[in-house]
Amino acid sequence: MEGNEPDPRFTLANERTFLTWLSTSLALSAGGIGLAVAPADVFGSWVRTPLAVVLVLLAAVAAGSAYPRWRRIQVALRRDEPLPPPALAPLLGYGVAAVAVLALVFVLVNR
Structure with a gap:
């Protein structure tokens, strides 16, 4: 990479932010999967599936953009x-x- 070596604190902060985007992606994936397997009496499948897909797609975008x-x-x-x-925020x-x-x-x- 061209340019001057930045202050290590900034490089490490940038790395922590990268890892946080990956953690966010994992949490979104878990939320999407959790929503997809929620009991039918909480949400019908016509609700669960689109919401779960949106969460998992957001997870893919977050991970792919990190x-x-x-x-x-x-x-x-x-x-x-x-x-x-x-x-992306x-x-x-x-x-x-x-x-x-x-x-x-x-x-x-539904209540």
Whole structure:
């Protein structure tokens, strides 16, 4: 990688952020799988399946985007350039919020 060696603290912080994206991906996968196997009396399969698919897709996007983001930040650190904005954060935030709100609505309707 070209450029100057950045302060190790920044490199390690970037690595921790990368690992956090992977942890988030694992949590989203677990949530999607958990939702997919939820009892039928909580959600019908017509609800469980789409919500589970959205969570697992968000997990795939988070995992697939973690390394490219780490790399872009590492290059910016080495070149002493501004860091790129977290473009993935709104997608994950709004995606998880939408799944949570829809799940809450279906729980309340089915009670």
